[in-house]
Amino acid sequence: MSSKNDSEAFYAKLKTQLEETTQFPTLYMYKFIVPSQEERIQEVHQIFDNLGAVIDTKKSSKGTYTSVTITANMKSADAVIEKYKEASKVKGIISL
Numbered sequence: 001m002s003s004k005n006d007s008e009a010f011y012a013k014l015k016t017q018l019e020e021t022t023q024f025p026t027l028y029m030y031k032f033i034v035p036s037q038e039e040r041i042q043e044v045h046q047i048f049d050n051l052g053a054v055i056d057t058k059k060s061s062k063g064t065y066t067s068v069t070i071t072a073n074m075k076s077a078d079a080v081i082e083k084y085k086e087a088s089k090v091k092g093i094i095s096l
Contacts, residue, residue, distance in 0.1 A: 007088075011081050018077035028080055030070040031096040032087060036063055043090045044068050047083060 022028075030048075034040045036059055045055060053072035060066070074080045087093055 011084070014084075015077045015081055018080060022077070024077065025073055025075045027071055028074040030068075030072070030083065030087070032068045032070075032090075033065050033094040033096065034068060034090060035092040036060070036066045040090055040092060041066055041068065044070075044087060044093070047086045047090075048072055 032044060034044060041057060048055065048070050051072040051074075053070050056069045058067045058069075072083075074083075084095060087095065
């Protein structure tokens with residue numbers, strides 16, 4: 001239960017910071033680390049599929065993980081946070 005409260009507090013703080021420092025709409029950069037399994041990488045791609053996002057991937061030196069960098073035009077702080085929440089459902093993902 002505390003992890004849900006922790007994530008709600010995190011997203012509330014992030015929203016405040018985004019609204020104070022960013023003028024929307026804006027290009028926003030997401031960075032994730034995912035296990036180097038094609039289905040996990042595709043899940044991340046699908047989350048940003050209809051945004052015209054630029055997605056770059058790079059495997060780690062041992063090939064165990066893949067870094068995914070996504071740049072997308074986001075309309076609001078709420079839209080940014082919604083994508084983070086969707087991405088958090090991908091198994092093994094780490095948001096940076």
